[in-house]
Amino acid sequence: MMLEVDMAAADRAAKLLEGIPQGIEKATMFAINRAILAARTSAVKSIRETYVIKASDLKASMTMKKAGISHLRASLVTRGAPIDLQKFKVKISRDGVSAQVKRSGGGALPHSFFVTTGNMGIFHRTTSARTPLQREFGPSLPQMMGNEEVMSKVQARASAVLEERMLHEAEAVLGGYIT
Numbered sequence: 001m002m003l004e005v006d007m008a009a010a011d012r013a014a015k016l017l018e019g020i021p022q023g024i025e026k027a028t029m030f031a032i033n034r035a036i037l038a039a040r041t042s043a044v045k046s047i048r049e050t051y052v053i054k055a056s057d058l059k060a061s062m063t064m065k066k067a068g069i070s071h072l073r074a075s076l077v078t079r080g081a082p083i084d085l086q087k088f089k090v091k092i093s094r095d096g097v098s099a100q101v102k103r104s105g106g107g108a109l110p111h112s113f114f115v116t117t118g119n120m121g122i123f124h125r126t127t128s129a130r131t132p133l134q135r136e137f138g139p140s141l142p143q144m145m146g147n148e149e150v151m152s153k154v155q156a157r158a159s160a161v162l163e164e165r166m167l168h169e170a171e172a173v174l175g176g177y178i179t
Contacts, residue, residue: 009163013170020173025069027169032067034165036074039158040064043076046150051139052089052100061141078145082137085122097122101138112136 010028017023044058061080067073089100092114099122100106112124115133123133144150 009166013166016170023173029067030169031165032074035158035162038161042154042157046153047144078141080141082140085136
């Protein structure tokens with residue numbers, strides 16, 4: 001995901017910090033780091049609007065690389081395999097197992113059961129024999145993040161924060177709050 005930024009704020013910040021050594025780099029670095037934090041927050045909130053999963057489970061699968069003065073780039077990487085169904089909303093009763101992955105749906109999982117010993121989880125049999133068992137999974141974080149609606153919200157929030165923070169950080173450098 002690449003961000004498109006209005007250069008007017010960056011130009012104003014550059015004019016303010018003309019005489020300060022590495023002033024624009026520092027202001028840009030802090031603005032980028034705030035934008036990437038806002039992007040992660042926006043991603044988690046957007047995903048949770050659609051899916052029933054804890055924010056901590058999402059954040060654990062996200063890797064954030066912050067910007068430095070000599071490296072004015074930041075990244076938010078989502079990696080991972082399909083998430084265990086237990087991380088979503090699951091009800092276990094005598095009637096069986098029901099799960100809700102998306103807020104708009106959910107229902108009973110026929111022939112599924114909960115295993116409490118050893119490798120705990122929700123399983124179903126693939127054949128009529130006792131084994132093999134197959135674990136039940138939901139979507140992976142990259143699948144959830146790949147949703148167009150989620151990506152547009154994340155991109156809009158990150159670019160808005162970057163533009164907003166650029167001038168603020170320039171004023172902080174100029175005022176001597178950041179050395």
